[in-house]
Amino acid sequence: MELFFMTVTTGVMVGGIYALIALGWVLIYKCSGVLNLAMGELTLIGAYASLAFYTMGIPFLFSLLLSLIVGFILGILTERIFLDKLIGEPVLTVIMVTVGLSFFFKGIVELIWSTDTRVFEPAVFPLEPLRFGAIVVGQVYLWSFIAAIILLVIFVSFFKYTRWGLAMQATADDEMAALSLGISARFVYAAAWAIAFMAAGVGGTLLGNINGLNISVGYMGLLVLPAVVLGGLNSVPGAIVGGIAIGVMQNLCGAYLDQYFPGGVKEIAPFAFMAIFLLFKPYGLWGWERIERV
Amino acid sequence: MSTTFLPCGVYHENYKQDHAWWQTRFIKSKMFLLLVSLFFIIPKIADTYWLSICNQIGYTVLGALGVQLLIGFCGQVTLGHAAFLAVGAYVSTLLVLEFPWPALLVQWGLAYPMSILIAALAAGFWCVLFGLPSARVKGFYLILTTMAAQFITVDFVITQYISQIGGRGQAFSLPPGTIKVGPWMIDSDIKVYYMMIVLVIICVIGMVNLLRSRVGRAWVAIRDNDISAEVMGINIVKYKLLAFFVAGFIGGIAGAVWISNLAAISPEHFPWFWSLWLVGVILIGGAGSVHGTIFGSIFMVVVMELLQMAVIPLADTYPKLLVDFLFIKESAFGLAICVFLIFEPNGLAYRWWQAKNYFNLWPFSY
Numbered sequence: 001m002e003l004f005f006m007t008v009t010t011g012v013m014v015g016g017i018y019a020l021i022a023l024g025w026v027l028i029y030k031c032s033g034v035l036n037l038a039m040g041e042l043t044l045i046g047a048y049a050s051l052a053f054y055t056m057g058i059p060f061l062f063s064l065l066l067s068l069i070v071g072f073i074l075g076i077l078t079e080r081i082f083l084d085k086l087i088g089e090p091v092l093t094v095i096m097v098t099v100g101l102s103f104f105f106k107g108i109v110e111l112i113w114s115t116d117t118r119v120f121e122p123a124v125f126p127l128e129p130l131r132f133g134a135i136v137v138g139q140v141y142l143w144s145f146i147a148a149i150i151l152l153v154i155f156v157s158f159f160k161y162t163r164w165g166l167a168m169q170a171t172a173d174d175e176m177a178a179l180s181l182g183i184s185a186r187f188v189y190a191a192a193w194a195i196a197f198m199a200a201g202v203g204g205t206l207l208g209n210i211n212g213l214n215i216s217v218g219y220m221g222l223l224v225l226p227a228v229v230l231g232g233l234n235s236v237p238g239a240i241v242g243g244i245a246i247g248v249m250q251n252l253c254g255a256y257l258d259q260y261f262p263g264g265v266k267e268i269a270p271f272a273f274m275a276i277f278l279l280f281k282p283y284g285l286w287g288w289e290r291i292e293r294v
Numbered sequence: 295m296s297t298t299f300l301p302c303g304v305y306h307e308n309y310k311q312d313h314a315w316w317q318t319r320f321i322k323s324k325m326f327l328l329l330v331s332l333f334f335i336i337p338k339i340a341d342t343y344w345l346s347i348c349n350q351i352g353y354t355v356l357g358a359l360g361v362q363l364l365i366g367f368c369g370q371v372t373l374g375h376a377a378f379l380a381v382g383a384y385v386s387t388l389l390v391l392e393f394p395w396p397a398l399l400v401q402w403g404l405a406y407p408m409s410i411l412i413a414a415l416a417a418g419f420w421c422v423l424f425g426l427p428s429a430r431v432k433g434f435y436l437i438l439t440t441m442a443a444q445f446i447t448v449d450f451v452i453t454q455y456i457s458q459i460g461g462r463g464q465a466f467s468l469p470p471g472t473i474k475v476g477p478w479m480i481d482s483d484i485k486v487y488y489m490m491i492v493l494v495i496i497c498v499i500g501m502v503n504l505l506r507s508r509v510g511r512a513w514v515a516i517r518d519n520d521i522s523a524e525v526m527g528i529n530i531v532k533y534k535l536l537a538f539f540v541a542g543f544i545g546g547i548a549g550a551v552w553i554s555n556l557a558a559i560s561p562e563h564f565p566w567f568w569s570l571w572l573v574g575v576i577l578i579g580g581a582g583s584v585h586g587t588i589f590g591s592i593f594m595v596v597v598m599e600l601l602q603m604a605v606i607p608l609a610d611t612y613p614k615l616l617v618d619f620l621f622i623k624e625s626a627f628g629l630a631i632c633v634f635l636i637f638e639p640n641g642l643a644y645r646w647w648q649a650k651n652y653f654n655l656w657p658f659s660y
Contacts, residue, residue, distance in 0.1 A: 035434045085636050091433060092371055096577055097635050099373075099570055105627025181485045208455040233434075261454065268450040271472055275442035276425065 001225070002134045007255040008248055011136055013145035014210070015247020020148045021203040022224040022231070022239035023155060024196030030172040030234045031192035033091060035095050038102035039200060040221030044109050046071050046201015046215055047208045051118060060124045064205060077192045087189075094101035106218060117214040126211055144206040151202055152240060155195065159236070207291060219267075223250075226274040232287025241285070246270050255264045304541045306307045308384035311381055315502075331493055345483040347599055354591035356548035357464055357549030357568075357576045359501055360421075360541030361585070365573065366582040367505060368537040369438050370419035370428055374444030375545055375572050377424075381447065382546030382566035383507045383553050384456055385413035389465050390473065390553075392459070403474040406554075420447070421542025422535050429531045432520075444566050453561045465560035475553045480554045493551055502584055504540070513537055519583075564646055567624075580641025589642040597630075598623055 023041060028036050049070045053063030082101060086094050134287045159165035170178040171188040179185055200221065207217050227246045231238025254266035306312045316322045336348065347497055357379055363418050424443035473480045476497035480486055499604045503588050504510050512533045515523035526528050579590020602619060609616045634641065
């Protein structure tokens with residue numbers, strides 16, 4: 001039973017990070033309708049940027065802040081250079097452009113930082129675990145979870161209470177009406193990409209703190225796809241719940257099913273789950289139900 | 295893209311002429327020249343290095359044909375086709391290495407050709423299994439299921455289970471002399487080249503003819519508008535699954551043929567990158583055209599080789615470049631996809647079509 005509680009706690013905490021990345025994904029989809037397959041590489045770029053700042057001797061919080069700025073600039077550039085020209089093109093074209101972008105970014109990250117695993121040195125979070133009764137939790141997990149939750153709250157309140165956030169919500173809801181009210185759709189698209197870059201970068205930094213940073217963190221970024229499918233492609237609460245659920249499920253599968261298989265269950269389980277889930281409820285838990293005969 | 299215009303003064307007098315593949319004597323002689331150069335001139339003038347590049351092109355064409363069929367003609371986007379190549383390659387390898395063939399078949403060199411056929415069938419059925427969700431979902435959701443196919447097949451089933459057969463660990467080695475077609479031992483680039491070229495021609499001809507048939511027209515109808523296709527009486531689920539089967543079948547052939555070129559086969563030969571590479575090839579060549587598959591394959595393989603050739607002389611001054619070449623290649627591939635999709639969405643096949651029409655209609659191109 002202890003094992004169960006411990007895996008669930010760890011799962012929830014890792015899931016918090018997935019939720020943060022998934023939020024960025026959902027935001028891009030809601031605002032501009034782009035199905036983004038480059039999310040893994042966005043996490044890589046942000047994570048490596050903050051690692052670079054951190055190894056320069058800048059305190060962790062400031063390097064995180066600086067990587068947010070880098071993410072913001074890169075997000076706007078990406079949108080302006082590549083995706084701005086694709087408004088109104090078929091869905092497949094846009095998806096494949098994001099695939100192309102993912103290769104482009106990945107190649108550049110590998111070119112600059114090579115493929116060795118890097119760690120944050122000196123360690124950002126204390127190494128000794130915390131004990132809550134029988135449950136033992138690594139401090140990295142706890143602090144990452146807290147950071148992820150804080151950022152989630154900041155982003156959600158940004159949408160709810162600021163003018164820009166409301167503009168983005170309006171565009172997501174009805175683009176034509178938003179345009180006629182004087183909201184610049186191009187600005188909203190660029191902002192969505194900038195925020196996605198920022199959220200993914202923070203998520204990547206936190207993931208890099210847990211296991212060290214290498215290209216496989218980009219694979220973690222792909223895990224947002226099962227998360228957003230579970231929650232519904234265009235639902236922000238769905239992304240958060242989906243991210244946490246995928247984190248918990250992944251850890252449970254790793255703890256309980258691994259002994260029956262030769263290995264690798266932890267990596268595959270979310271995708272296998274997604275394939276089965278899509279058969280029964282393709283629009284997710286809270287997504288818009290678009291009735292389409294196939 | 296419609297058909298090419300005929301030159302001035304060529305008229306069809308019956309339907310047979312209208313249906314003919316090669317409609318003028320000029321095209322016939324052109325195709326004959328192509329055949330001659332494929333079978334006699336290229337093997338004569340190319341050295342081992344260029345032959346191996348030709349083999350890579352052939353492999354890419356075979357792999358991308360299935361993707362072209364699914365994406366370009368049936369509208370079912372697949373991002374996991376390397377999984378089906380892997381199934382073909384592994385089934386064929388296992389059959390050749392482990393299956394107790396009757397001595398007679400081995401002697402006649404029929405074991406490998408038969409294993410190619412069985413591997414293709416297995417890959418086809420495996421592909422249908424992952425195409426089943428297409429009965430219920432489409433678009434982005436189908437992309438996700440095909441991605442799941444890649445991860446489940448290659449990273450899980452093959453890495454964790456299939457690779458353990460025989461206790462070899464990661465890779466199956468294929469000792470020289472295991473692969474035999476008829477009386478020929480496939481052990482050099484030139485023999486692989488001949489086998490590859492024959493198979494590429496068979497597959498391309500088969501596919502082009504399939505696309506001219508009732509089945510092919512049904513696929514195109516599903517791609518263009520699935521609801522009206524259903525209204526016209528096309529059984530959508532059946533034809534979609536058929537498309538998945540044929541795509542997997544061709545993919546299985548590609549994988550099974552490619553093992554003749556490898557000394558050992560391991561899951562690393564079929565990464566997710568390779569699936570996306572195949573999709574990139576057809577997008578650059580032009581989706582919805584069989585020409586495009588071939589142009590795209592030639593373009594991608596040759597451009598990457600040229601990039602490598604450009605890197606090697608620079609390596610004396612910048613030794614780091616050789617190590618980093620893989621990453622440069624990845625980046626260049628990504629950028630090429632983006633640039634083609636933004637500036638040349640119809641691909642290379644469109645330019646080819648334009649050029650052909652220009653010369654056919656010259657000098658009165660109005």
